[in-house]
Structure formats: structure tokens, C-alpha cells
Amino acid sequence: NKTVIPSDSMQLTGIEDGIRESVADLFWGTMTAVEDGLEWEWIKCKPSSARPFWLQEASGAGKELITYADFCRKTCKSKDEKKHALRRFTRVGQTVKEEMERLVKSAMRKLILKQDICNSKEAAEAGITGNTLNMIPT
Numbered sequence: 001n002k003t004v005i006p007s008d009s010m011q012l013t014g015i016e017d018g019i020r021e022s023v024a025d026l027f028w029g030t031m032t033a034v035e036d037g038l039e040w041e042w043i044k045c046k047p048s049s050a051r052p053f054w055l056q057e058a059s060g061a062g063k064e065l066i067t068y069a070d071f072c073r074k075t076c077k078s079k080d081e082k083k084h085a086l087r088r089f090t091r092v093g094q095t096v097k098e099e100m101e102r103l104v105k106s107a108m109r110k111l112i113l114k115q116d117i118c119n120s121k122e123a124a125e126a127g128i129t130g131n132t133l134n135m136i137p138t
Helices: 014-024 068-073 078-086 094-111 121-125
Strands: 028-034 038-043 065-069
Touching: 014 068, 014 078, 014 094, 028 068, 038 068, 065 068, 068 078
Parallel strands: none
Antiparallel strands: 028 038, 028 065
16 A cells, blocks of 8 residues: 655656556556567456456466556666656556546545645645645654
């Protein structure tokens, strides 16, 4: 489970990037060899941080279940290629990309603070300067 969404201005990593990478870890599929390398195919199960063992048999003989994030980590040649594939969902089909984008939008909506909170004296005293909720590990 990911409970902290990292944001790092030095590495140009924003909150949405952290959410996108987390979403990529929730979608399960299989790898298939194709002419120019490997392809990832979503098994159309609900997003989950737990491996869907009950679907292993249905995924095909000898095909290992793998998250989209792990697929990108295994198959992308450079760090930049991996970041782009993870954050933009470039190596998936249109149907799963739409599902991933829907989940990203939902998570981002939940992190937006209400306007009256953003501009409150209490927010300023707590050091909250933006309009997104920040989770701080203790």
C-alpha cells in the first residue's frame, strides 16, 4: 500500500506523477512476446495492490501476472523512457488507459482542498501554501 505520495521539486516529481505511478502499480496483466519486444495486456480485473491469484489460471498457461508498473521497470531501456511510460500510460491499450486516467482524476479530486481551507489562517499557520492535501509521515 502506498500511503505517502511523494513530491520532489529537485527531481521535478509532482503529486500527480506520484499518483500516476501508484495507479500503474494497481493494474495487472500479462507479458507476451511480439516482433519488437514484449507487450503488456490487461487482464481486466479491478485495480488492486494484491496480486489476483484467483485469475492466474485464466491469464493463460505459463503467463505470469505482472503490474503495468513492473512491466515498465522490466522493459524500458532508460530511466526517462520508464518515467514517461509509467506516468503517461503509453504502453497500454486504449481501454485500460481510460480506466487508469479515470482513477488518476478521482485521486486528484480527493486531494484538492476546499477554497475556504486553502485561504484560512489555520492553513497558513500550518504551512499549507497550495491547494492540495499533503500527507506527511510521522
